[in-house]
Amino acid sequence: MKRYLRLYLHFLRFSFSRAFEFRVDFWFRIVMDCGFYAVNLILFTLFYRHTDTIGGWTIDQSYIFISGFFLVDAIHMTVFSNNMWWLPLLVNKGDLDYYLVRPVSSLFFLSLREFAANSFINLLIAIGIMIWAIARYPGPGELGALNIVTFAVLIGTGAFLHYCLHLLFILPVFWLHTNRGLAMVFFSMGKLGERPDRIYTGITRMVLLTVLPFSLIASVPTDTLFAGLTVGRALHVTAVCVGMFSVLLFLWSRGLRGYVSASS
Amino acid sequence: MSLRLFRRLVFLEASKLMSYRGDFWITAVANLLATTVVHWFLMRAIFDTTGAETLGGYTLPEIMTYFIGVNLIGRVVRGADLQMGIASEIYDGGLSRYLLYPTRYLPFKYAQHLGAIIPEIIQMFLFAGILIAILGLPEESGVTWVSIAMTLPTLVIANLLYFLLSTPIQFTSFWADNVWSLGVLLRFTSLLLGGAMLPLTWFPESAMHALRYLPFVACCEFPVRVATGEVTTLGEYSLGLTVGLAWCGVLGLACLPIWRKGQLGYTGVGI
Numbered sequence: 033m034k035r036y037l038r039l040y041l042h043f044l045r046f047s048f049s050r051a052f053e054f055r056v057d058f059w060f061r062i063v064m065d066c067g068f069y070a071v072n073l074i075l076f077t078l079f080y081r082h083t084d085t086i087g088g089w090t091i092d093q094s095y096i097f098i099s100g101f102f103l104v105d106a107i108h109m110t111v112f113s114n115n116m117w118w119l120p121l122l123v124n125k126g127d128l129d130y131y132l133v134r135p136v137s138s139l140f141f142l143s144l145r146e147f148a149a150n151s152f153i154n155l156l157i158a159i160g161i162m163i164w165a166i167a168r169y170p171g172p173g174e175l176g177a178l179n180i181v182t183f184a185v186l187i188g189t190g191a192f193l194h195y196c197l198h199l200l201f202i203l204p205v206f207w208l209h210t211n212r213g214l215a216m217v218f219f220s221m222g223k224l225g226e227r228p229d230r231i232y233t234g235i236t237r238m239v240l241l242t243v244l245p246f247s248l249i250a251s252v253p254t255d256t257l258f259a260g261l262t263v264g265r266a267l268h269v270t271a272v273c274v275g276m277f278s279v280l281l282f283l284w285s286r287g288l289r290g291y292v293s294a295s296s
Numbered sequence: 297m298s299l300r301l302f303r304r305l306v307f308l309e310a311s312k313l314m315s316y317r318g319d320f321w322i323t324a325v326a327n328l329l330a331t332t333v334v335h336w337f338l339m340r341a342i343f344d345t346t347g348a349e350t351l352g353g354y355t356l357p358e359i360m361t362y363f364i365g366v367n368l369i370g371r372v373v374r375g376a377d378l379q380m381g382i383a384s385e386i387y388d389g390g391l392s393r394y395l396l397y398p399t400r401y402l403p404f405k406y407a408q409h410l411g412a413i414i415p416e417i418i419q420m421f422l423f424a425g426i427l428i429a430i431l432g433l434p435e436e437s438g439v440t441w442v443s444i445a446m447t448l449p450t451l452v453i454a455n456l457l458y459f460l461l462s463t464p465i466q467f468t469s470f471w472a473d474n475v476w477s478l479g480v481l482l483r484f485t486s487l488l489l490g491g492a493m494l495p496l497t498w499f500p501e502s503a504m505h506a507l508r509y510l511p512f513v514a515c516c517e518f519p520v521r522v523a524t525g526e527v528t529t530l531g532e533y534s535l536g537l538t539v540g541l542a543w544c545g546v547l548g549l550a551c552l553p554i555w556r557k558g559q560l561g562y563t564g565v566g567i
Binding site: 056067074087220226232 | 318319320323327331333334337338341342345351352471472474477480485487488493494498499500
């Protein structure tokens with residue numbers, strides 16, 4: 033464990049020094065993400081010009097929800113996103129060989145080696161938006177310290193699920209040799225998680241809470257902040273996380289077994 | 297550039313794009329499906345909560361027709377915008393070969409941009425046909441053959457306008473090596489301010505009037521409103537076309553000095 037932590041600190045050092053070599057790009061990405069945040073906040077404000085609640089949430093609750101989504105997105109962009117972008121290229125070019133021979137977990141190395149230092153600034157901005165959203169909530173004290181801690185933990189599991197889902201849509205590259213279509217499917221389906229889960233009904237809601245758990249990424253954590261954590265929900269989130277990671281590990285090992293270097 | 301070469305480039309680009317048929321169809325179907333599902337549940341929740349028949353001048357079926365129209369038409373307007381072809385060529389030095397060709401760079405790239413939307417046009421008509429056959433059109437819908445014919449000039453202007461919006465951003469590659477983020481920012485901005493995320497009638501009135509004169513509306517909301525028969529007077533139609541054409545002129549002129557200045561600093565080997 034200590035070895036992996038030391039390795040990750042090296043990843044961070046290299047990533048920051050690389051990011052500062054291209055200063056203009058560094059700022060472009062920050063501006064892009066700020067634009068994304070602004071567009072979504074304006075969009076929710078416009079929705080609430082015509083209604084008092086959406087999926088049972090007021091505008092103040094929706095701001096907390098959307099800030100939770102920003103935070104998960106920022107964690108993903110900072111920690112995983114660049115690595116997810118490189119993985120299909122490494123598989124297709126046969127460059128995965130260099131990572132498979134190293135004496136560390138290949139999944140750990142390939143998922144975490146590139147840390148996006150410019151997105152790290154956005155992570156701080158996303159945290160700032162969340163603090164603003166919670167502070168402007170009428171009676172923030174009513175949320176309760178325990179609920180806030182639970183919310184933070186569930187946002188962490190949301191980021192983990194986001195990573196698992198993204199990787200699951202990339203792994204078919206081992207067999208299909210192209211994943212462009214599936215990667216776009218992931219981004220399209222991600223839109224389902226950008227809205228409160230209570231607007232969905234029937235089978236759509238069930239799918240979004242289990243098989244394709246986009247609603248567990250930010251919506252369920254936000255609901256827990258207001259309603260508190262029940263044993264059933266805790267078991268549900270745990271079961272989905274364990275299930276998704278098990279499927280991921282299974283497909284990863286099957287993919288590596290089918291990987292035949294440059295001819296993949 | 298001769299018309300023959302222009303046409304050849306358009307079809308070459310279209311066939312190149314169609315070589316990834318599987319990805320192309322999967323992406324299009326998933327995007328239309330996911331977007332429609334999100335809009336359907338969200339709008340139903342809002343209409344149910346308020347109990348109103350219309351919101352921002354739209355009934356639930358009308359606003360769904362609007363969103364599906366935005367999705368189908370938006371893809372034709374934007375084409376392969378996020379591939380940032382011009383920016384990549386400046387970055388990796390690929391621009392050098394165009395400087396030697398006996399042709400002008402921007403018309404060449406516009407021909408390629410048009411080629412990239414041919415498959416999108418086929419998809420637009422196919423998906424629209426399937427959806428109308430399965431779901432039908434809302435009773436209040438004003439979609440007619442005339443409204444579809446009137447949409448064609450708006451689409452031509454919208455497509456050129458989006459290309460001209462994206463070009464100066466891509467020219468930034470003369471000075472910075474990765475401008476993809478700026479392309480994404482343009483996409484977000486144009487979707488919100490162009491009425492793709494919500495019809496402009498959902499905005500505050502003052503903002504709505506101001507937005508009508510920005511280029512983004514001509515790229516998105518205006519063609520959709522024409523197609524769905526919401527633009528009923530010749531005056532409104534002419535105004536929409538004039539705003540689009542005026543912005544094409546302004547952006548076309550803005551591109552030239554940036555292109556000239558960028559070329560002066562271009563080293564031919566990329567950054």
